[in-house]
Amino acid sequence: MTNKVINDFSITVGTENGSGSQTSNLTILRAIFKMGIPVTGKNMFPSNIQGLPTWYTIRLSKDGYTARRDEHEIVIAMNPKSFARDVADVLSGGVLFYDDSIKMPIERDDITVYPMAIKQIIKEAGIASNLRTMVSNMVYVGILAEMLGMDMDKIKTALDFHFKGKEKPVAINMDVIKASAKWAAENLEKTDPFYVEPMDKTEGLIMADGNTAAALGAIYGGVQVVGWYPITPATSLVEKMNYYLPQLRTRKDGTASYAIVQSEDELAAVGITIGGAWSGARAMTSTSGAGISLMGEYVGLAYFSEVPIVIWNVQRMGPSTGLPTRTSQGDLNQAHYLSHGDTKHIVLLPGSVGECFEFGWKAFDVAERMQTPVFVLSDLDLGQNQWESKPFEYPDAPMDRGKILWEEDFEAFEAKNGKWGRYKDVDGDGIPYRTVAGNRHEGSSYFARGTGHDPFANYSEDPEVYVQGIDRLNLKYKTARKYVPDAIIDNMDGAKVGIIAYGSTDPAIVEARDLLLAEGLKTDYLRLRALPITDTVEDFIRDHDKIFIVEMNQGQLREIISLEMPKESTKLVSSTLNNGLSLTAEWIRDDILAKKEN
Helix, strand or coil, X not given: CXXXXXXXXXXXXXXXXXXXXXXXXXXXXXXXXXXXXCEEEEEECCCCCCCCEEEEEEEEECCCCCCECCCEEEEEECCHHHHHHHHHHXXXXXXXXXXXCCCCCCCCCCCEEEEECHHHHHHHCCCCHHHHHHHCXXXXXXXXXXXXXXXXXXXXXXXXXXXXXCHHHHHHHHHHHHHHHHHHHHHCCCCXXXXXXXXCCCCCCEEEEHHHHHHXXXXXXXXXXXXXXXXXXXXXXXXXXXXXXHHHCECCCCCECCEEEECCCHHHHHXXXXXXXXXXXXXXXXXXXXXXXHHHHHHHHHXXXXXXXXXXXXXXXXXXXXXXXXXXXXXXXXXHHCCCCCCCCEEECCCCHHHHHHHHHHHHHHHHHHCCCEXXXXXXXXXXXXXXXXXXXXXCCCCCCCCECCHHHHHHHHHHHCCCXXXXXXXXXXXXXXXXXXXXXXXXXXXXXXXXXXXXXXXXXXXXXXXXXXXXXXXXXXXHHHCCCCCXXXXXXXCCEEEEEEHHHHHHHHHHHHHHHHCCCCEEEEEECEECCCHHHHHHHHCCCEEEEXXXXXXXXXXXXXXXXXXXXXXXXXXXXXCCCCCEHHHHHHHHHHHCCC
16 A cells, blocks of 8 residues: 555545435535544535436545645545546546446556445345435445544534434434444455544534525624525525524514515515615525526615615526526626616625625625615535634624614704705715604605605706716715725735635635745735725735736626726736636646736
8 A cells, every 4th residue: 555645635426416415425524524624525416406416525635725626536436327427537546436236347447446335235234125215325424434544423423413413313324334334344455545534623613604604694683684585506595594593583472573585586585675674674685696687676776775785696607597506706797787877886705604604794784884785795615515614703893774863863963964865965975864664753754766866865857966866876885995894915925926816716716825836936815805996905906016816707806906997907817717616726826827927
């Protein structure tokens, strides 16, 4: 056997969509995490309900890298339909585990091959015939555990978590895993170099997906009204709200202090959200790009009538229906400019599970402070896959309701500023003062108009009045630079080249910078967290000779920054790939090295 490879390889499981393999794969992932080993999981599945091939890749990295890799050192092949591909995907020197009922040729002599007697093991384990299909995937969990040296106690902990402590399903699955490990010990001679050993690098961390984090963040941010319509890959965000809200936001008398309304379509969903926010509630919706397209008219209404709503877009591939189960960052322009006319929306760009939680509550503060729709752009990779994270931190500031007038505020306002008008800017920042339904002051009512209006919400088609209104909205957008999350910068001494990226590309950027440094190229890195861009972003761009903007689309952020900073546009270089898969560090390294002299 060659030298051991410990805690630094990838495991890919090839199964059939709808086969129940997710439980087995998450059991492996969580057990490794509980062993203290940095790990991440990527699920690649088709958009049909069942029948087509699906793959789940688990990356272990002793150095803490969590980006996707193209290489697969260990492949577990359970699906005849993808068997040839799975065999071909094993890295030279790697390992193939396969269901021995698959009678197909394996014409490779550069890999280690281990057949698995799936049916035999299940039968000998005494599993009832009606349960065999459901638990057969646990066979590869047991065999892999034995061959890699995984901790059985950690596997049981993972099963306890998945089945919420229910003894019977935990016992059934654990019996299969133990029987499979015993079979492997007696029938397979280990000749490969791959092992897992305990570490302490996950101490104090949790594992969660971005949609769950966003749901919890919104709950802790005081969400009261949710209008939604199911859509991949955003559905689980509101499903998690439906799970946690009854536990966290139920009054003593058993009634709910919130409303979640599933509507007939996305346009109705955002309409419900606007109605809730206009009445004074903290309101949001979640969807994906196809749903955002349908929301355009109502989002324009909210922008022009200045109603503070939050819209989560868990991005997938487009256009049209696109690839519903593949990831992308293709909706940046759509979110930024949605609706006709000179519309510019605030966009928050979380880059981690922790930021999905943080922006879950912070988006409400920004929306109410700015009195406008706020988009939060996550994506399928960040939203649906499991990520390591520090524990979520409770909001560190009281809710910011912005410039809202209650009855007791009214007279003081008018004594200082004259007659109140819903769209009257008295502070010079573009942000007026608002009232909400239920305010009993006789002067607090107004029409929330989506048509032309003056500062007092009176209908107007006067050209000068319209221009003044649009100019004020543009000023308000510029004011938002003070309130959106600022960019985060990581510099290297002597770097002349900069990288700008956002969202779920961050893990790949972090690793790619180390690879570039090994090639002799120092880079500074700015992770954008919101639009509009701030002074921090502008200064970073001015301070570098060349800026690579890395994103999973055709270069949308480069276009936006070029419009904001036309004099600096020649130094901006797009490094883009939008193929439905999350970026790899190796691809980023190669693309930047290929373009750095151009």
